[in-house]
Each structure stands twice: as C-alpha cells, then as structure tokens.
Amino acid sequence: MIQPPQRTYSLCLLVILAALLTACSSAPYRYEPLERFDVVQRAVTQEQGGFVVRASVPGEQEAEDLFGIPLYKRKIQPIWLEITNVGDDRARVVLSSIDREYFSPLEVAYMHKSNFSKQGWMDMEDRLHADALPRHIGPGQSVSGFVFTHASKGTKAFNLDIYRIGKEAAESYEQFTFFIEVPGFVPDHRDVNFRQLYSADEIRDVDKDGLRAVLAEVPCCTSSQDGAAHGRPVQVFFVAEGQDLLRALLRAGWNETSYERDKDYLAGADYFFGRPPDAIFRKGRDRSTERAELALWLAPVRADGQPLWVGQFKNAIGRTFAIGELFLGVTLDPDTNDGRNYILQDMWYAQAMRHWAWSETGHAVPKDAPQQDIHGNPWFSADAYRVVIWISGEPVAMADVTPVNWDRPGALREVKE
Numbered sequence: 001m002i003q004p005p006q007r008t009y010s011l012c013l014l015v016i017l018a019a020l021l022t023a024c025s026s027a028p029y030r031y032e033p034l035e036r037f038d039v040v041q042r043a044v045t046q047e048q049g050g051f052v053v054r055a056s057v058p059g060e061q062e063a064e065d066l067f068g069i070p071l072y073k074r075k076i077q078p079i080w081l082e083i084t085n086v087g088d089d090r091a092r093v094v095l096s097s098i099d100r101e102y103f104s105p106l107e108v109a110y111m112h113k114s115n116f117s118k119q120g121w122m123d124m125e126d127r128l129h130a131d132a133l134p135r136h137i138g139p140g141q142s143v144s145g146f147v148f149t150h151a152s153k154g155t156k157a158f159n160l161d162i163y164r165i166g167k168e169a170a171e172s173y174e175q176f177t178f179f180i181e182v183p184g185f186v187p188d189h190r191d192v193n194f195r196q197l198y199s200a201d202e203i204r205d206v207d208k209d210g211l212r213a214v215l216a217e218v219p220c221c222t223s224s225q226d227g228a229a230h231g232r233p234v235q236v237f238f239v240a241e242g243q244d245l246l247r248a249l250l251r252a253g254w255n256e257t258s259y260e261r262d263k264d265y266l267a268g269a270d271y272f273f274g275r276p277p278d279a280i281f282r283k284g285r286d287r288s289t290e291r292a293e294l295a296l297w298l299a300p301v302r303a304d305g306q307p308l309w310v311g312q313f314k315n316a317i318g319r320t321f322a323i324g325e326l327f328l329g330v331t332l333d334p335d336t337n338d339g340r341n342y343i344l345q346d347m348w349y350a351q352a353m354r355h356w357a358w359s360e361t362g363h364a365v366p367k368d369a370p371q372q373d374i375h376g377n378p379w380f381s382a383d384a385y386r387v388v389i390w391i392s393g394e395p396v397a398m399a400d401v402t403p404v405n406w407d408r409p410g411a412l413r414e415v416k417e
Contacts, residue, residue: 050087059183154256240391248352313339
C-alpha cells in the first residue's frame with residue numbers, strides 16, 4: 001500500500017532522529033590535552049601581595065577541542081588560571097569574584113551529557129572535575145585549572161579575589177583585575193589606526209578652561225554618510241587614554257563589537273568628524289540581551305595631555321539590537337538625556353571616574369516637537385547639557401569623585417540657589 005507523502009516524510013524524519021539519538025547515546029568522550037595549545041604560553045601574569053597569578057582564556061575553537069564539547073555555543077567561557085602562593089599563610093580562591101554565577105564542572109558536564117554515551121558522560125565528568133581550579137592553596141604551593149564563566153564578547157574582563165586564611169580583615173585578601181584578549185575575536189577598534197587619524201598640526205592641546213571653550217565648537221549631532229541628514233545628539237565626552245577608557249567600559253560591563261565595515265555598514269552608520277564610529281560597545285540588562293549602544297570617536301583634541309573622545313548613546317526599546325537590526329530595524333528610546341545620565345552613573349558606579357562636568361553646549365529639543373535621526377527614529381532633549389567625564393586608570397571610590405564647576409543643569413541650579 002502506498003503511504004501518503006506527508007506520512008512518509010514524518011516517518012523518515014523519525015528514523016533520522018532515532019539514528020542521531022542512537023549515535024549520540026553511544027558516542028565516547030574525546031578531547032585534546034592542554035599541552036597541544038598555547039593557552040598557557042600566552043597567559044598574562046600579575047604579582048601582588050605574596051601571590052603570582054597567570055591567566056588565559058581559550059578561544060571558541062580551542063575550548064571545543066580542549067574539552068570535546070561546544071562550550072561557547074552554550075554561552076560558557078573557560079578561564080585558565082595558575083596561582084602561586086609564595087607567602088606563609090594558607091589561602092582560598094573566591095570563584096564568585098570571577099563570575100557570581102559561574103558554572104560548576106559537573107553542571108557543565110550535565111548540560112552536554114546528551115552528546116555522549118553513559119560512559120562518555122562519566123568520562124567527561126571526571127575530566128572536567130579534575131581540571132577545575134582548586135580553591136585552597138597552601139604556603140609555597142602552586143595550583144592551576146579552569147573556571148567556567150558566562151561567555152562575553154571581546155576582551156575578557158574579570159576580578160579575582162584571594163583570601164588569606166586566619167588573617168585580620170585589613171590584610172586578609174588581594175584582588176586582581178585582568179583584561180584578557182580572546183583568540184578568534186577582533187574588535188572593531190582594532191582596525192582603526194588612531195595615531196594616523198589626525199596630523200600633529202590638527203590636534204589642539206588645551207587645559208580644562210580651553211576644553212570648555214572647545215566643546216562649544218563641537219557639532220550637536222551625528223550625520224548620515226553624505227552629511228545631508230542629521231543623526232542623534234552627541235552628549236557624552238570622555239577625557240582618557242584609550243586603554244584606560246577601554247578598561248573602564250569593560251569594568252562597567254560593556255562588550256566590544258566586531259563589524260565588517262562593508263558598503264551596507266558604511267551607508268547606515270552615524271558619522272562624526274566625517275567618519276563612522278571608531279569603536280562601538282554594547283551591553284544589556286542580562287548577559288544575552290544587548291539593548292544599549294555607545295559609539296565613540298576620537299576627537300582632534302588633547303585636554304591636559306589626554307585624548308578627548310566623543311560619545312553617542314542609544315538604547316533599543318521593543319527589540320534588541322542583535323535581532324532587531326537584522327530584520328526590522330531598531331526602535332530607539334527617544335529621550336536622549338536619559339542615556340546621557342545613564343553613562344554618567346554607569347562610570348561612577350564602575351569606579352572609573354575622577355571628575356565630571358556639565359557643559360551647556362548641546363541642543364535642546366522639546367518632547368512635543370521631536371526631531372528624527374537618519375533612520376527615522378524620533379528623539380528629544382529636554383535641555384542642552386552635555387557631560388564630560390575624566391576617566392581614571394585605577395578604581396576611584398564614589399565618594400572621592402569631584403565635580404568640575406562649569407555649568408549646572410537647571411534642576412541642580414534651583415536646589416543650590
């Protein structure tokens with residue numbers, strides 16, 4: 001009897017699925033040893049308070065070969081650490097200082113158990129458990145192993161706290177901060193030759209008072225590629241060395257992006273100083289939903305010897321950047337002042353800021369008469385204030401951040417007076 005085509009298709013699909021499940025259930029666990037990769041050789045070393053720490057992050061393909069499972073596809077990123085205790089006290093590693101929601105080795109194994117036979121799953125558990133970083137380090141002892149963290153794009157930024165057991169609180173622990181480049185990811189700013197963006201005679205060197213005057217000359221908004229249409233306002237400025245600004249953003253949870261600067265990208269980008277952004281960073285409310293975007297341009301200005309960066313903030317509403325821009329475009333929050341204020345608070349809480357100042361050099365647009373950016377998104381700005389943030393290369397306590405008394409937004413002025 002001839003079966004209906006639909007039923008035949010369904011039976012074929014079931015047969016294929018059954019074959020795949022059978023293949024997986026009988027698959028052994030296979031992996032490559034650490035010695036076959038240069039993960040250890042490229043480790044970054046820091047020494048502090050009687051501890052020597054080496055850290056490295058395998059790239060996506062390295063991690064899959066090392067552990068025999070597609071970790072990055074499950075949003076898991078392994079960090080290799082080696083910690084040497086050269087002091088006289090026992091010490092304990094706080095794994096939650098690296099990632100508050102890190103994955104345990106057996107949890108990682110369980111998430112991938114369907115890929116292997118029962119024996120393969122058990123072998124995987126043994127391997128991951130054996131290669132995990134020990135938590136306790138004796139005097140003169142060196143330990144090494146992996147910590148399984150949530151995957152992040154671009155440079156991996158993380159802290160590491162090591163506590164001395166039995167010591168007073170004032171001298172009980174050391175904190176390390178690492179910024180590790182991950183193989184296989186090239187951030188967009190890596191392709192920009194910042195030293196050649198401007199000639200020496202194009203760069204203006206100013207002090208704080210001179211910077212205040214310069215901001216009045218900076219255009220209010222970005223533009224389209226041909227300069228015919230206005231974009232959204234630029235309301236944030238950073239005074240910082242490039243490396244310090246990068247690390248400040250990473251500490252605050254921003255992710256680097258990687259764009260191919262092809263024809264479509266160039267046609268749709270916001271332009272400032274006659275070019276698309278030198279760097280774009282994104283972050284979200286959780287580890288997978290990117291809703292906020294910060295575009296940066298290096299300005300032809302140095303303030304007290306440090307570069308000036310121009311920033312434009314966008315916040316997606318309704319759809320995320322990653323999905324929305326691919327299919328339907330992105331709907332942006334029209335209140336640009338909210339984004340400006342967010343950046344100021346974000347840098348403050350990240351302990352990345354030394355000073356800040358308000359500059360009444362922007363462009364006020366009333367809410368009931370919004371303007372449109374180059375993509376047709378409406379925007380408004382209740383006032384004409386921009387914010388300038390001086391970035392610190394080292395963490396600064398919130399109470400130690402000081403204002404530069406330039407201009408004061410109306411609400412603050414009313415309270416003060």
